[in-house]
Amino acid sequence: MDNSRLGGHYLQKYDNELEGVRNRVLAMGGLVEKQIGDALTAFVDADVKLAEAVMQADLTVNGFEVSIDEECSRILARHQPTAGDLRFLIAVIKTITDLERVGDKADKIAKMAIRLAESDRPKNNYSDVYGLGERVLKMLHGALDAFARMDTEAALAVVREDDAVDNEYEAIMRQQMTFMMEDPRNIGRIMNVIWSLRALERVGDHARNMCEYVIYLVKGKDVRHVSMEEMERTATQPR
Amino acid sequence: MDNSRLGGHYLQKYDNELEGVRNRVLAMGGLVEKQIGDALTAFVDADVKLAEAVMQADLTVNGFEVSIDEECSRILARHQPTAGDLRFLIAVIKTITDLERVGDKADKIAKMAIRLAESDRPKNNYSDVYGLGERVLKMLHGALDAFARMDTEAALAVVREDDAVDNEYEAIMRQQMTFMMEDPRNIGRIMNVIWSLRALERVGDHARNMCEYVIYLVKGKDVRHVSMEEMERTATQPR
Numbered sequence: 001m002d003n004s005r006l007g008g009h010y011l012q013k014y015d016n017e018l019e020g021v022r023n024r025v026l027a028m029g030g031l032v033e034k035q036i037g038d039a040l041t042a043f044v045d046a047d048v049k050l051a052e053a054v055m056q057a058d059l060t061v062n063g064f065e066v067s068i069d070e071e072c073s074r075i076l077a078r079h080q081p082t083a084g085d086l087r088f089l090i091a092v093i094k095t096i097t098d099l100e101r102v103g104d105k106a107d108k109i110a111k112m113a114i115r116l117a118e119s120d121r122p123k124n125n126y127s128d129v130y131g132l133g134e135r136v137l138k139m140l141h142g143a144l145d146a147f148a149r150m151d152t153e154a155a156l157a158v159v160r161e162d163d164a165v166d167n168e169y170e171a172i173m174r175q176q177m178t179f180m181m182e183d184p185r186n187i188g189r190i191m192n193v194i195w196s197l198r199a200l201e202r203v204g205d206h207a208r209n210m211c212e213y214v215i216y217l218v219k220g221k222d223v224r225h226v227s228m229e230e231m232e233r234t235a236t237q238p239r
Numbered sequence: 240m241d242n243s244r245l246g247g248h249y250l251q252k253y254d255n256e257l258e259g260v261r262n263r264v265l266a267m268g269g270l271v272e273k274q275i276g277d278a279l280t281a282f283v284d285a286d287v288k289l290a291e292a293v294m295q296a297d298l299t300v301n302g303f304e305v306s307i308d309e310e311c312s313r314i315l316a317r318h319q320p321t322a323g324d325l326r327f328l329i330a331v332i333k334t335i336t337d338l339e340r341v342g343d344k345a346d347k348i349a350k351m352a353i354r355l356a357e358s359d360r361p362k363n364n365y366s367d368v369y370g371l372g373e374r375v376l377k378m379l380h381g382a383l384d385a386f387a388r389m390d391t392e393a394a395l396a397v398v399r400e401d402d403a404v405d406n407e408y409e410a411i412m413r414q415q416m417t418f419m420m421e422d423p424r425n426i427g428r429i430m431n432v433i434w435s436l437r438a439l440e441r442v443g444d445h446a447r448n449m450c451e452y453v454i455y456l457v458k459g460k461d462v463r464h465v466s467m468e469e470m471e472r473t474a475t476q477p478r
Contacts, residue, residue, distance in 0.1 A: 062464040069461065073329060080319035090312060093332060177426060184423040187416060198437075222308065225301040 028064035029144040035106035040133040046117040054110035061103035091213040098206040105199040112196045136204045143207040152235040155211035162208040169201040267303035268383040274345035279372040285356040293349035300342035330452040337445040344438040351435045375443045382446040391474040394450035401447040408440040
């Protein structure tokens with residue numbers, strides 16, 4: 001099966017429509033990736049203007065969600081797809097929900113960046129937050145890449161990375177709590193850091209969800225809520 | 240339009256299938272409601288056994304999600320629905336994602352209940368958490384009710400309530416931060432309270448999402464990311 005190609009129908013128009021949906025999802029994904037990247041930059045650079053731009057662009061992310069959903073409904077009603085095409089459209093409907101929520105996280109991090117811009121900064125200038133953010137951003141990129149190429153191996157790699165990211169998140173979180181105990185005057189500031197860390201960790205979860213849809217899409221088998229071993233079996237065996 | 244009835248097709252089997260999906264969603268919703276209620280009880284009663292039962296039952300919630308998704312795919316492939324039936328199935332696919340995440344929140348609150356069971360309890364024995372939980376639970380019940388009866392007025396009421404709940408959440412959260420500052424030895428304990436509050440607030444968001452799908456389903460118009468005024472216009476005007 002040629003994974004990089006959708007459709008293969010006599011109706012050229014239908015193929016074009018499916019391809020159009022895929023491109024729209026990738027465009028939405030690219031925007032959301034940029035949003036998270038910009039929010040992180042705004043966070044460490046205390047760049048209020050950039051943070052405000054991120055919050056503004058969330059409207060565009062929301063618009064993508066609504067219009068892609070509509071397009072999927074139209075294709076479902078008009079062409080009544082089955083098998084792989086149907087799975088593709090269902091995967092898209094789910095994927096854009098996750099992408100929209102990643103957009104919400106970018107908005108949240110941007111809000112926290114603004115709140116923190118005026119307060120004292122720790123010696124490391126939030127390099128721990130930035131480090132976690134970079135890992136999560138790589139997961140998000142990997143998830144979109146796996147979707148674009150319908151690559152289950154790439155999807156698996158992202159799912160594996162999510163466990164490592166969760167561990168790093170827990171470690172940084174414990175450290176933030178120590179900082180609060182050491183100097184309670186910092187509690188207000190650190191809570192904003194904690195909300196940002198939490199948002200980043202959730203972005204990793206959304207990237208993982210998207211990868212589970214890719215495996216479902218390619219293999220026709222639902223791998224949510226199964227063990228890592230079972231997911232690996234499903235993702236690597238021929239259909 | 241008779242809102243309480245799905246289908247109306249010559250094919251009795253198809254009607255039964257749609258009705259079956261609706262009943263499964265309501266069963267899943269009932270379970271998830273119970274999960275949140277039990278998690279709250281475990282939280283205030285420091286009932287570790289009950290909390291463990293909540294965590295155990297999350298597997299059943301996940302099973303519901305996967306099997307309802309499969310059933311929707313089967314119906315889409317077999318009957319190639321259009322118009323209202325298609326919107327119904329898309330709304331179901333989205334609703335169960337939210338319900339599954341509500342299940343995750345019950346699991347989270349149960350975890351926090353276990354962590355807090357051994358530590359000192361505040362004078363009010365977490366009546367603030369419980370109060371917020373009761374409001375959110377009512378929202379969840381209202382959302383399921385709106386879905387069952389396809390009642391856009393009921394859906395609107397839940398969306399309105401979400402704004403009030405968010406305000407209450409913010410107020411309780413500020414108070415928790417004050418408690419941390421007053422006695423930093425409580426930081427560890429209070430962070431567990433904060434995660435529980437956050438989980439409850441997110442349950443409210445999921446209930447709101449579900450209500451937006453109900454309005455979409457009945458009115459055929461997407462009301463995500465629109466103003467309250469526009470949502471009210473859409474929900475109350477005849478189709």
